[in-house]
Every structure is written in C-alpha cells, then in structure tokens.
Amino acid sequence: SNDNQIEKNDAKFWGTYRPQVYMGMKTKSPRSLVTGLMWLKQHERYQNELPLRHTCEHGDKLLRYGWTAHDGENFGIQDMVEQGYIIRTSFVKKSGGLHGGDWTWRVTGTQVRFIFLNTIVSLKPRHLSIVNDHGKVVSIKNPFFYNICMHSTLNTSTTLSVFFYAATDQQGQLTPMVQDAFTQSCRTNVQTISGETEELGKFSIKFPSENTGVKTRYHWVAARAEGLHKIKDAALRKMQAAIEKVNNREKVIYFLGDSPNKSDPPGTTSDVLFHQVTLKLPFELDIVFESGSAQRKVELSRDVYTTQLASWKEKFDQNFEERFPLKNKGYDTAQISFAKAMMSNMIGGVGYFYGHSLVQSDQQKVPVPYWDAGLLTAVPSRSFFPRGFLWDEGFHQLLISKWDRSLSEEIIEHWLSLLNKDGWIPREQILGEEARSKVPTEFVVQHNKNANPPTLFLAIESILRGFNKDNVDERDRKFLSKIFPKLQVWYDWFNTTQTGPVPFSYRWRGRNGDTDSELNPKTLTSGLDDYPRASHPSQDERHVDLRCWMATASGTMAKIARVVDPDSASKYEATHNMLSNHKILNELHWSAEMGLYSDYGNHSERMYLARKTFQPSNPNQRPYQKMVRVERKKPKLRFTDTFGYVSLFPFLLQILRPDSQQLTQILEDLSAKDLLWSDYGLRSLSKRDPLYMKHNTEHDPPYWRGAIWVNMNFLAVRALKHYSAPGSRNSEKAAQLYKELRWNLVNNMYKEYKRSGYLWESYNDVTGKGQGTHPFTGWSALVVLMMSEQF
Structure with a gap:
C-alpha cells in the first residue's frame, strides 16, 4: 500500500x-x-x-x-x-x-496589439516598445513600416x-x-x-x-x-x-x-x-x-x-545560474530565459493525484481496482498527458534532481510506493476522475504482466553521483535505506517476469501476436511503441534494449547496496558484470552481417499492408474492406537487422568499452547522413529501413519510425560526452559528434520554441519542426541539461 x-x-x-x-x-x-x-x-x-x-x-x-x-x-x-x-x-x-x-x-491582464514572431509587444501612443530576442527593450516610432512578420489586432480595449x-x-x-x-x-x-x-x-x-x-x-x-x-x-x-x-x-x-431551468x-x-x-x-x-x-x-x-x-x-x-551556469557558456539573455522557462515548466508540471488504477490479470475475467493511493509526479504534457508515466518519470527526475534533490527523492519514493507485493508498478498512473477524464477508455486498464523501462534507475544513479563517496551523510543514507527494499522487489520482478528464452536475455511482454491489422505489432511496454521489432511476436524473442536497461539497473543496485547492505552488493555486481560482458552481449545481439546490435526473433522484413474485402457473417450486411498485413516472405528466427534507437542501447547506456570495435562502428554509423543523423538530431529509425515513416495500421501514423525524440538524443549526447574522455581510439570521434549533435538539438529546439511558443513531443527529421503534443515539457525539457552540459 x-x-x-x-x-x-x-x-x-x-x-x-x-x-x-x-x-x-x-x-x-x-x-x-x-x-x-x-x-x-x-x-x-x-x-x-x-x-x-x-x-x-x-x-x-x-x-x-x-x-x-x-x-x-x-x-x-x-x-x-x-x-x-x-x-x-x-x-x-x-x-x-x-x-x-x-x-x-x-x-x-494586458492588452497587446502586436506579437512579433513570438515576442510580446506593448502598444503605446505613437510608438512601440518591444523586447527583442536578446532581451533588450527597443522603441519603434513607425511600427507599421518595421520589416518583420507581425500579428495585429486593432480592436479597442x-x-x-x-x-x-x-x-x-x-x-x-x-x-x-x-x-x-x-x-x-x-x-x-x-x-x-x-x-x-x-x-x-x-x-x-x-x-x-x-x-x-x-x-x-x-x-x-x-x-x-x-x-x-x-x-x-x-x-x-x-x-x-x-x-x-x-x-x-x-x-x-x-x-x-x-436559474430554475439550470439546477444541478x-x-x-x-x-x-x-x-x-x-x-x-x-x-x-x-x-x-x-x-x-x-x-x-x-x-x-x-x-x-x-x-x-x-x-x-x-x-x-x-x-538557476548556480545550478545551470549558462552565462559562462556564452548563452544570451533570451536563450537563458528559454532555459529557465523549460525548467520551470517541468517543475510547474508536477501534480498530485489520488485514486486507483484499474488492473487486469490472467486470473481475473474483468479488471479490478488497485488500492487507493496518492502520487506526486511530473507529467509529460499538461495538455495531452497530464498524468504519471513510469517510463517518462526517470527522465523527468534527471532534470528535477539537479534543481531540487529533495523534491526528486520525494517523487521517486511516491512511485516506488505503488509496487504491489510481486514488485510490479502500473506503467501509466490514471488516478482520480480528473486524470481519467483525459484518457481514452482502451488505455485505462493496466496489465500486471507488462513492464516499462526502469528509467528511475537512471535518476537514482544520477543522484548517487552527487553523494560524498567516502562518507555518505545520514540524510542520504536514510533515503537509500528507504528505497532499497522496494527497488529489490522491483528488480526481482523484472528478472522473474521479463527474462528471455536463453540465459542472460530479456523479452518485453505485451505484444499482440494475433493481430492482422498492424504492420509490425507494437511493443508499448518498451516505451518505443511502434518501433519495429520481430514481425511475428513469439516467446523466442530477445530484446537488446531491455537487456541494457537491466545492466544499468544491476549496476545501480550494486552502488546502493555498498552503502546500505554490503552483504548483497556482490550479487548485484556479479549480475552487472554478466550483463555488461561484451562476449555474451555480442553472441545474443550483434548482427555480424549488418554490423549492428539487434533484436532477435521470428522475423520477415517483407511485410506490407493491403486493403482486402471481407464478407460479414450476417448476409443482410454489405461486404466491407479493411487494411490487413500480408506476408511476402515467411518469417524465420533471425536478427531483425533494424537500425535505429534500439540498436544504440549498448552505446546509449554506456555499456560498451571505450575502445571496442562495436563502438567504433556505431560512431561511424551515427555520422552517416542517410541513416540516423540529421541537422536537428538523431532520427529514431534509419532512412534506409523498409518501415521508415510507414503507417503501422490504416489509421496509425508513424510514431517512433523516423521522428527525433529528445530523451533518446539526450542519452546519445550524454554517451558521446562519456566516450569523448581522452585515452581511447574512439575519443576524438566521440568528441566531434558530441559537439555537433548537442548544437543541432539545442539550436533547433530553441528555434522552434521561438517560432511556435512551445517545446514539442518530437521533431520532424526533415524540417526540424515540432510535432505531436505541445507543450511537451516532460523529457523534452532535458534541453536544459544539454545546454548546461550536466549529465
């Protein structure tokens, strides 16, 4: 409870x-x-x-x-x-x-007559005062001849x-x-x-x-x-x-x-x-x-x-300047104001919700209520996702913990208090009537076999780096002692329910193997939704991203155990070493033919959607058409050979050795213009992939099939910074890519904020324009950490 x-x-x-x-x-x-x-x-x-x-x-x-x-x-x-x-x-x-x-x-309330691009303008008799992009007040005597795009409203007060x-x-x-x-x-x-x-x-x-x-x-x-x-x-x-x-x-x-006619x-x-x-x-x-x-x-x-x-x-x-020293990095007043606003929207987006989830298990015919609980959490988007998401929250806390560690620790404790006795946390928290009113019915029920990326370990590991390694103070020790037993139960649940078909492998549950309408059945539990996996879901699958998440989790567990339970530290260290072992990782997930890390499963790369006519069972009804998926080639057990975010996970979570040949290959592939690299960030799926920007159903547009997502790009920038440390053959290449990728992301997000007024859920890989939900000041607000180089 x-x-x-x-x-x-x-x-x-x-x-x-x-x-x-x-x-x-x-x-x-x-x-x-x-x-x-x-x-x-x-x-x-x-x-x-x-x-x-x-x-x-x-x-x-x-x-x-x-x-x-x-x-x-x-x-x-x-x-x-x-x-x-x-x-x-x-x-x-x-x-x-x-x-x-x-x-x-x-x-x-303030009347405004003009809005210059995204700059608020106050009208005074015979002249305008505006705040320009550099934060300076400028007076314009002849505003109607000022050569800049403007929005005008000429009505009276x-x-x-x-x-x-x-x-x-x-x-x-x-x-x-x-x-x-x-x-x-x-x-x-x-x-x-x-x-x-x-x-x-x-x-x-x-x-x-x-x-x-x-x-x-x-x-x-x-x-x-x-x-x-x-x-x-x-x-x-x-x-x-x-x-x-x-x-x-x-x-x-x-x-x-x-009014008598308008009673309650x-x-x-x-x-x-x-x-x-x-x-x-x-x-x-x-x-x-x-x-x-x-x-x-x-x-x-x-x-x-x-x-x-x-x-x-x-x-x-x-x-703000103490925690995120942007002046010293050469940012101007307007750019610093942008960063302050993005961090403030993350903090101002923290909500408190109370209620219960609806949970479905194999032992129950109908969903049942979880217990009533309170949850303090940040939210991805105030307009479209004003509730807690487990996979998002770890990324949120990377930023919040840099601003207010006590607030971040309280939020983490709230999330871990939602564990049931088996160690499962509902991945989407829809608590209370206000939260539920924003959610389509089909997404309300949570299934207790389904996981979500354990990103809270990212945030906890980041907090640990701020501790005094030689002498952990009593306050820090108390926090770790409080969360460690719950993390153990959560960690054990993953290692019980999400393991793969062979030792040291992992598999996301929750894919629909019976669907005929999805080009590639979604893996919502991975957080990457329609990112291409094995075309025919089966128990033979091995998912490289989940294996890397568990490597990160075991490493963090070992660090906590050294402080609060030294006797158990060796167990977590042994698991971390095994999951970080390059030989085993490469045996399970390295496709030598394609030269990339890959999922493994029952897969055919020749699938497509086609419209077919169906005869209803009722003879009085007319035939109808719908899009169904068709095999051009039978699937077989193999590496999926899809290049995109999932292929990068051993790099993103810094599991690869700095001098490994696989890291060399990844860095070369990152810089290839026709793969993931764009002028605005890393796209989620290679432009060469058959499913690049393809609809997954007749009505589902591509989501993680080419768009630029800030959370994954943040991990990429962080990893490039890590691998740019001198001493390996890859450091110079990593340093170059770090500089370029960080600039592309920050520059485009700031430019889009000036143009549109918002941060966005994702960004178009061709134009750089924001798309999807806005404002999205959840993980997209990690731009503040990239600007300040706080990883």
Missing part, C-alpha cells in the same frame, strides 16, 4: 499540483480543497459552446502558455498569451501554522471575465461573505469565502479591492458538480447571457447566476463556489488564501505581495 505520510506543515504541502488546468492549486492530500481559474472574452457572439478557458487544450490555440519562473515551493510566474491579450498568473506562498501556511495569487473557484471534494464547507456592489449590471460581490476542511482546518479566501476601474462587474454563484472533472460543466450550466450597449452597439455579456443534476459530489469579475484590460486582481492556524502581521497582497514576488524571483535567478 501507499506509505507516503501527509505532512501538513510541509513547505510543499500546497502547490500548483493541478497541471491539467491553466491555473490551479491543491494540497498533497486525498481530498484537498481545489482552487482554480477560468477566463472568457466578453462581447462576442458564440454559436457553440462558450470558449471558457480552464483545462489546457490544443483546441484553445493559445499562442503560448507556461511558467516563465517556478521554484517548486515558494512562487511561480506564468503567462497565457491569447490573440490580442495576455493573462499573467503568479503566486507566492508564506509558511506558518499547521496546515501549509498562506498563499496569494495575482492575475493581471478587450473586456474579460475572470472566474476564480474553490471546490471541496466530498467533504468540508464553503461560505461566501457577500456585500452589495451597486455597480452596473451587478448586484453582489463576494469579499471573502470562509471554509473548513479536514486537511486545512479553518481558512479564508479574500478578494481585496482590485485595480480594475469603475466599470467592474461582479457575480457569484454556488453550484454542485458531479466531480472535480466536471467543474467547468457546472460553470457553463450556471452561465446566463444578456445584451448591453457598448459604443452604441449591442454586445453580449455572459454571467453566472442561478443528481449524483453531485463536489461543492463549488465561483467568483466572477468582469472588467476591461488592463487589470490586476489579488486572491488571498489565509490559513486559520497561521499568524501574520500583514496581508500578503498589494505592495507586500509585489515585494515578496520580486524577492523570490531574484533568488530563483541566482539559484
């Missing part, structure tokens, strides 16, 4: 642990008070559903959104850039009392509604304190929300008088929602519309209010209180949370807040 204790006076008890919404905070507790923000542009006639911004969505088409600064504990600053205006949200926390202390949000809400999750109470406002089109104004929950005791949420102007309107409404994932639906259900005249033209105004549906479980403020740009709003158990001399708002925010931002900048 989950054994993570809730510490209410922890400085990180409150946090932005709702990465799936543009702005929201909660506590690290099972039934937290949930707070959040929505906004809506007024005076528009909307035909379909109101574009009420709440959860991070691709369809909202924001020009950019994300944290520009976030330290994971005390403060954060975030910009949401829309067409014509910017919403900035910031927060500052203050410790005190027994329930996580106080916090304040500040929400500001925009009217927005900002909706703050607080919601309880099946327990606690919220009480509004309302004052008559006597402003146009408005009757009441919530000044304070008083509340009480089990985790927080008594608290209040205040709305100090805002710098908003005389035409501010206020509305509030209490509602009930079917769950936290239905909060936006509750707001839309309470939304009403009216017509008002603005500059002698009729405009629509939307506001919250009770049965089965509601969450109480929600909405506070709506409607006002023109520019504006500034403060929202102040005060714990009933904390003492304070002054309210954390207005000038006090401004001073505190500036102080934390200054400390953040200092700490």
